[in-house]
Amino acid sequence: MKWEGGRESDNVEDRRGSGGGGFGGKSIGIGTIVIALVGSYIFGVSPSTVLEVIGGGGAGEQQQGPAGPPINDRDSKFVKTVLADTEDAWGALFRAQGATYQPPTLTLFSDRTPTACGTGQSASGPFYCPGDQKVYIDLSFFRLMKERFNVAGDFAQAYVIAHEVGHHVQHLMGTSQKMQEVRRQGSESQVNAMSVRMELQADCYAGVWAFHTNQKRQILEGGDVEAALKAATAIGDDALQRQGGGAVVPDSFTHGTSEQRARWFSKGLENGKVEGCNTFDTRNL
Known part of the structure; x- marks a missing residue:
């Protein structure tokens, strides 16, 4: 890739090396299912129950100690660049519909961190x-992708970021609010x-980002798409x-x-x- x-985004917060705690509502994650499934097999409970424990209850973001200064290492520069590409792609798509895109903040952390959705x-x-419109990533997940799933490459990692965006x-767009209604009722x-x-749909939106970013900056190289598909698989x-x-x-999926x-x-x-990413009005998922 x-x-x-x-361009590097300014909407990146670096909390690596800063611990924290917290409690609160729900989060939506590409990797949460991993721990939910493992926990269900170990403890004999449904994955959704484990997800409830991970998500916690209540609300309110907790404060943490001051983080160190932002680190301009390769990993953080990569994240900033991918996030900037999502900002540019979605900004243009929203403008085309007469709307304004409000980008999220992407927070880098290590081990754990407080969020409006509980302790990350x-x-x-x-x-x-x-709750706080932030994407949270511990970059050790990318190492896990390589070691556990044999998935590597910058574009596969960019797919993960684009999925969370x-x-x-x-x-x-109001879609996640509908999910909360289903959770309650x-x-x-x-x-x-x-x-x-x-x-x-988030997977499809990641594909939409890749299409428009490649059209603008020709980011794709040989093997990139295959690596992202391998990650999704x-x-x-x-x-x-x-x-x-x-x-x-x-039924537990x-x-x-x-x-x-x-x-x-x-x-996408x-x-x-x-x-083309309307997964809610199709029978053939």
Whole structure:
């Protein structure tokens, strides 16, 4: 992936090396399903129950001690550049519809950090918190992708960031608010089914970002798309359940199968059309 030399976003907060705690509502993350599935097999409870524990209850963002000065290392520069590309792509798409895109803040942290959605944990993977409109990433997740899932490469990592920004887009469009309604009133199976559609749409939005960024800056190199598809496949619910040593239970899916995740990312990447990412009005996920 050709990312060097691109504009770097100012909307990155570096909390690495600064600990913290907290409590609060719900977060939406690409990696949360990993710990939920592992926990369900170990403790004999449903993944959704583990997700409730991870999300916590109540509200309110907690304060943490002062972080060190921002680090302009390669990893942070990469994150800033990818985030800037999401800002440019979604900014243009929103303007085309007569709206203004409000970019999220991306917070780098290590181990744990307070958020408006509770204490962010490295174990839950990157996530988006609607309460403070921030994307949270412990960069050790990228090492986990390589070591556990054999997925590497800058574009695969950019896909993860773009997926979480996709959740922010859903928040701005009012989609995530509908998810909260289902959480309050729906059954466990209804919540899981809605979550799958939310996650697949975020995958598609990641593809939309890639399409428009490549059109503008020609970022894609040989093998990039394959690496991103491999990442999407590795974190499908069915693949994670098999890796966890248990049976594949479709009713417990919260993110979609490997095939679905790869297909919806590809769908967004094909033509960059936001309207093509409507996972809620289709029977064929």
